Amino acid sequence: MKKRDIAVLSAYLICTVVAVVYMYREAVSFEKINSTVEFVSFPISLLIFLLMTIFSLHKRDNLKNALKVTIVFFILLSGTILVFEFVKPDITYKEAKEKIEEKYNVSIVTECPKTILAMNEKQIYRFFTEDDTTFSFDPYKNEMEQLTGIGFGRTGMCE
The missing domain is CATH 3.10.450 (Nuclear Transport Factor 2; Chain: A,)
Structure with missing residues (x-):
């Protein structure tokens, strides 16, 4: 892998970890009301899917679709955080x-x-x-x- 690929994957990992930590810290204060804690699993699953997709694109030497995959990843990650903010209660x-x-x-x-x-x-x-x-x-x-x-x-x- 090139240094650029490692940097991009590191960025994905950092964004996912930040999202997971944020959602977990918020969800714990609501004591699992309406399964707020389950939101934590979606970014992790999303990251695993992304890494598998990029790995397969890298193996086939077809990285031109990596930009599309990256855009979809960040849209889904942002959407998850927005839905979480909408679903969580107002009072802990x-x-x-x-x-x-x-x-x-x-x-x-x-x-x-x-x-x-x-x-x-x-x-x-x-x-x-x-x-x-x-x-x-x-x-x-x-x-x-x-x-x-x-x-x-x-x-x-x-x-």
């Missing part, structure tokens, strides 16, 4: 916890699962207190409420 788990503790003057227990599937098929944050009170927080609408009824308590849910 930590911010939601602080808001509930402040509004209801309670102490949240965090050993239980942190999300539930809501009726509208969006995941929302779920919080439990010391006295088995359950709260929900919709990170998209910035709405919180105290849940009542059978089955909402912490008992049996933390196993």
Whole structure:
């Protein structure tokens, strides 16, 4: 391989690593709401596909299509980041916890699962207190409420 090819591949790798690190750091703060963590796998898969494509073009000595492949790679990588920014919630788990503790003057227990599937098929944050009170927080609408009824308590849910 030529130095130019190594530089181009290094640029791909650096761009992918930056995108993966950025999306992972952002996604972790949302506690896997609506699978935000799964966005991390797409740039990695994209990079593997790109490297295989460029390797096959290099082997066939047909690098004239490499520019097209590069453009597609950066469009897909940029698109992934834009979709991630659109899909991720506005409120992180930590911010939601602080808001509930402040509004209801309670102490949240965090050993239980942190999300539930809501009726509208969006995941929302779920919080439990010391006295088995359950709260929900919709990170998209910035709405919180105290849940009542059978089955909402912490008992049996933390196993």
